[in-house]
Amino acid sequence: MDFPDNISRLCGKKHFSFGCHPDVACFTECCRELDLALTPYDVLCLCKELHMSAAEFFDRYVVVEQDEKGGVPVVYLGMVDDGRASCPFISESGCKVYNSRPGACRAYPVGRGVTLAANGDVREVHVLVREAHCQGFAESDSHNVAEWFKNQGLTEYNAINDEVLRLLQHEKAAQSLCLTQEQKDTFILALYRLDEFRNMVSSADFCDKYMLDAEERQAILADDMSLLRFAIRWLQIRLFTEKT
Numbered sequence: 001m002d003f004p005d006n007i008s009r010l011c012g013k014k015h016f017s018f019g020c021h022p023d024v025a026c027f028t029e030c031c032r033e034l035d036l037a038l039t040p041y042d043v044l045c046l047c048k049e050l051h052m053s054a055a056e057f058f059d060r061y062v063v064v065e066q067d068e069k070g071g072v073p074v075v076y077l078g079m080v081d082d083g084r085a086s087c088p089f090i091s092e093s094g095c096k097v098y099n100s101r102p103g104a105c106r107a108y109p110v111g112r113g114v115t116l117a118a119n120g121d122v123r124e125v126h127v128l129v130r131e132a133h134c135q136g137f138a139e140s141d142s143h144n145v146a147e148w149f150k151n152q153g154l155t156e157y158n159a160i161n162d163e164v165l166r167l168l169q170h171e172k173a174a175q176s177l178c179l180t181q182e183q184k185d186t187f188i189l190a191l192y193r194l195d196e197f198r199n200m201v202s203s204a205d206f207c208d209k210y211m212l213d214a215e216e217r218q219a220i221l222a223d224d225m226s227l228l229r230f231a232i233r234w235l236q237i238r239l240f241t242e243k244t
């Protein structure tokens, strides 16, 4: 595969030099003019960090891009209209939500492409992205991909994002996905607005319709990750099996 000049393939245990800290001259320069797509887990972590409901978070920070051809909607972090299109969470001293920053912010300068193999295995491709303004490559710290992802706390992010991938790359989605607006709204509700989805799953009507007994419902509602994993499985039924 051919990549642009600033992107190169990172294979196996190949090391790269990179460091990012408050003393780099470009500190915070990368947190502007971003098309920053958020995953469901990103939104969950940010809502917790900010002590906000998903509805409040969506009202304040999110732009949803609808696919007119019926594909799944994409959730972006909206940039601020300050003349520099800054991230709403940047400050002079750095990221205000650093401990819960999105996976894409953690991964940079590494990009991770994932596909599902026919046997269900997740296949990863990694690339190194050298943004022109980024001076972090002049730092001497050396990492390989596995070390970088572990140091950036990406293990849990990648694991749950790979489960979402099973929905996005579902064989029926690959054939011809043409979601109605109601299905697109359901996709956002179940994956991104977990507090509202929790109320929906708690209802007697939902449990009757999907034949959830009390024990199953308790396990699903036990914590946010169990609920998110259920949302991924449930959406495969709701979007690809049920009649609208």
Ligand code: SF4
Binding pocket: 019, 020, 021, 024, 025, 026, 027, 028, 029, 030, 031, 108, 133, 134, 135, 136, 137
């Ligand atoms: S541009 Fe690169 S080195 Fe500078 S703050 Fe951003 S990631 Fe760090």
Ligand code: SF4
Binding pocket: 030, 031, 032, 034, 087, 088, 089, 090, 091, 094, 095, 096, 097, 098, 101, 102, 105
């Ligand atoms: S969330 Fe934090 S790290 Fe990510 S772009 Fe915004 S300020 Fe930068």
